[in-house]
Ligand SMILES: NC(=O)C1=CN([C@@H]2O[C@H](COP(=O)(O)OP(=O)(O)OC[C@H]3O[C@@H](n4cnc5c(N)ncnc54)[C@H](OP(=O)(O)O)[C@@H]3O)[C@@H](O)[C@H]2O)C=CC1
């Protein structure tokens with residue numbers, strides 16, 4: 001069996017067209033465009049690329065983009081002051097603080113300072129609690145994009161056995177919550193999990209969010225399973241730098257029913273679901289009914 005490839009880029013393009021279509025309607029009502037603020041502290045080159053592409057996409061869809069690049073030496077108080085200013089700024093509907101932060105800065109304290117109504121990353125404890133309670137809060141972009149890809153591939157997820165490898169606040173935990181809310185039976189694996197290969201082998205849905213290049217081997221995959229690869233690692237292969245996922249793609253593609261590639265799978269969806277969340281937040285903030293794009 002050779003897996004079908006889940007084309008995250010094409011799916012993201014389609015979602016982007018729908019989001020762009022809703023923005024003139026918002027603008028006519030609110031008298032402004034939805035605004036997204038992205039904050040980057042320090043000069044990590046990969047983060048700079050992502051922050052720039054987020055700003056570019058926001059403008060392309062017709063939103064207003066506010067980008068803040070702060071020096072590595074920024075203090076906790078300075079960062080909190082910026083967050084407070086963004087919270088108070090009515091032109092801004094969504095705030096994303098790119099993680100990880102430089103050493104010495106307390107990410108949880110910064111994230112907790114964000115107005116939950118503007119928490120487009122779904123990182124605030126209030127957002128996590130809303131998700132766990134089944135209430136309409138902001139849902140972390142990456143897991144949201146993965147759910148959209150899974151439902152587009154499989155239809156209903158109800159009753160399926162799913163494993164999420166990784167339990168971070170940004171990715172693994174909200175991913176597991178979203179699968180649970182769609183009536184999957186969910187296993188959450190992490191660095192202390194025993195017999196990961198055996199547990200992966202039972203799953204009809206495998207979501208990998210570890211950050212370890214190709215650690216999930218093709219032989220582990222249950223034949224016909226749907227594989228969503230969130231990980232992105234830059235490695236050197238045959239003397240060239242390449243971007244690979246957490247899944248051994250070449251092996252898994254021989255067994256899976258469907259699989260996301262890296263690049264071109266979850267990554268482009270993450271950027272688009274960030275736009276999605278910013279536009280949803282904008283509608284909620286001005287009291288407009290939320291558009292439904294699915
Ligand atoms: N494509 C995209 O849009 C995005 C990609 N990413 C990528 O996804 C990956 C994960 O990101 P993130 O969740 O933030 O990373 P974290 O480092 O915060 O979390 C990694 C998780 O993997 C677990 N883990 C580590 N080693 C193993 C192992 N050997 N076996 C099983 N589990 C293990 C850790 O377990 P423990 O809790 O026990 O330490 C932890 O829960 C990264 O590569 C990141 O770059 C992230 C966001 C968006």
Ligand SMILES: Nc1nc(=O)c2c([nH]1)NC[C@@H]1CN(c3ccc(C(=O)N[C@@H](CCC(=O)O)C(=O)O)cc3)C=[N+]21
Nearest residue numbers: 050097098099100121232243262263264265267268270
């Ligand atoms: N607060 C916060 N929220 C995040 O969502 C967040 C973050 N911090 N820190 C870093 C991770 C990583 N992340 C990615 C986004 C897009 C691609 C992406 O577009 N990848 C392309 C490839 C891009 C390339 O070639 O480098 C793809 O997979 O096709 C990847 C990774 C968001 N993250």
